[in-house]
Amino acid sequence: MDFSWSDGDLALREAIVKFAARELNEGLVERDRKGEFSHEGWQKCAEFGIQGLPIPEEYGGRGVDILTTILALEALGYGCRDNGLHFAIAAHMLSCEVPIWKFGSDEQKRRYLPKLCSGEWIGVHAMTEPDSGSDAFAMQTRAERKGDRYVLNGRKTFITSAPVADLLLIFASLDPTKGARGITAFLVEKGTPGLVVGREFEKMGLRTSPMGELVLEDCEVSAGQLLGKEGAGAAIFNTSMEWERSCIVASQVGAMERQLERCVRYARERRQFGKPIGKFEAISDKLAEMKVRLETARLLVYKVGWLKRHGKQAALEAAMAKLYVSECCVKSNLDAVQIHGGYGYMTEFELERELRDSIAGTIYSGTSEIQRLIIAGCLGV
Ligand SMILES: Cc1cc2nc3c(=O)[nH]c(=O)nc-3n(C[C@H](O)[C@H](O)[C@H](O)COP(=O)(O)OP(=O)(O)OC[C@H]3O[C@@H](n4cnc5c(N)ncnc54)[C@H](O)[C@@H]3O)c2cc1C
Structure with missing residues (x-):
């Protein structure tokens, strides 16, 4: 594996770090407290070209490959402390744009991708339901074919960006007796009669990323809103999950690097018992563990990107990266709070927010x- 970056990649990385640090962090403590999404930050990222990173230029994207997308998202996570914002962007990109790019008709790609890449529209991916989360294909949402139209009925929950969505990729079952082979994907535009955006959730972390429920009540869409073929929903879902697991944790790697640098600075500056706390082995051990977690997490994510860049299967590696990075991120955030003592527990120091934000990574x-089950399954267990 060769992870030496081109000059173009390194320039992109540096530009994103500088842009994100300069433009995206202001007022974050207050936005987190209020649970407020930054439309302004969203639009600035879109103008920079973040939302369209992997999408071909002919559809309004930047056309970079998956490994460069990973590097760019890592840079965003490093420069932007608003974890909710970069989470919402990654969800929009990886679980709405990518499925349209990979499975959409030419007409769908031309209609939707330019608006999604430019940030004008916000896309969501609606799979989870009140009674089916991990067991996603056990969904209750139904699609019924009526002539050349489909009627959708059901309820979706925990949907990232639902309260601000313009385009919704919604999964429904055309035939429950077929299980996963009955799952079908639909592109539903905001304002479609029968599509109701339900309540917005208040949550522990990623509070600047809005999340809500969706209700479908005889929501009628045309055959042109079908993404892929009837029954292709499971394949579409699996493809987008592999992209998401490969890339979404890249921002967490960037956030872990940012945290580590901050902790090292603090351990050198903060003095107790007449010396910097970094001179106490209990603290320097934590910093060493954080560094090992950061580098091993980064290597796993780059490996997934490298495999996919070369057109190889990466389901196992993506599951390992998702599991490992998200769990390392929580552990390192706990260490960061501990290293900062009482200050680490105070909201204004933003370390408790980083910890709250990181926990979501072990769930979405x-x-x-479930990642452990996938990994064990790949081992033949
Ligand atoms: C921040 C955030 C953003 C999200 N965004 C979206 C989104 O945009 N779109 C969307 O569709 N969904 C989204 N989700 C929902 C998310 O995908 C689900 O929460 C997740 O898949 C788990 O489903 P569940 O919450 O129903 O938990 P459950 O599946 O009920 O699981 C409960 C517990 O049981 C465990 N468990 C379940 N089955 C097994 C098993 N077979 N073996 C061992 N343990 C098991 C789980 O690991 C978990 O610990 C989001 C969630 C979060 C937290």
Whole structure:
């Protein structure tokens, strides 16, 4: 594997770090407290070209490959402390744009991708339901074919960006007796009669990323809103989950690097018992563990990107990266709070927010337990 970056990649990385640090962090403590999404930050990122990173230029994207997308998202996570914002962007990119790019008709790609890449529209991916999360294909949402139209009925929950969505990728079952082979994907535009955006959730972390429920009540869409073929929903879902598991944790790697640098600075500056706390082995051990977690996490994510860049299967590696990075991120955030003592516990120091934000990583895109099942399954267990 060769992870030496081109000059173009390194320039992109540096530009994103500088842009993010300069433009995206102001007022974050207050936005987190209020649970407020930054439309302004969203639009600035879109103008920079973040939302369209992997999408071909002919559809309004930047056309970079997956490994460069990973590097760019890592840079965003490093420069932007608003973890909710870069989470919302990654969800929009990886679980709405990518499925349209990979499975959409030419007409769908031309209609939707330019608006999604430019940030004008916000896309969501709606799979989870009140009674089916990990067991996603056990969904209750139904699609019924009526002539050349489909009627959708059901309820979706925990949907990132639902309260601000313009385009919704919604999964429904056309035929429950077929299980996963009955799952079908639909592109539903905001304002479609029968599509109701339900309540917005208040949550522990990633509070600047809005999340809500969706209700479908005889929501009628045309055959042109079908993404892929009837029954292709499971394949579409699996493809987008592999992209999401590969890339979404890249921002967490960037955030872990940012945290480590901050902790090292603090351990050198903060003095107790007449010396910097970094001179106490209990503290320097934590910093060493954080560094090892950061580098091993980064290597796993780059490996997934490298495999996919070369057109190889990466389901196992993506599950390992998702599991490992998200769990390392929580552990390192706990260490960061501990290293900062009482200051680490105070909201204004933003370390408690980083910890709250990081916990979501072990739940979204398949929980840690589900990643372990996937990994064991790949081992033949
Ligand atoms: C921040 C955030 C953003 C999200 N965004 C979206 C989104 O945009 N779109 C969307 O569709 N969904 C989204 N989700 C939902 C997410 O995908 C689900 O929460 C997740 O898949 C788990 O489903 P569940 O919450 O129903 O938990 P459950 O599946 O009920 O799981 C409960 C517990 O049981 C464990 N468990 C379940 N089955 C097994 C098993 N077979 N073996 C061992 N343990 C098991 C789980 O790991 C978990 O610990 C989001 C969630 C979060 C937290």
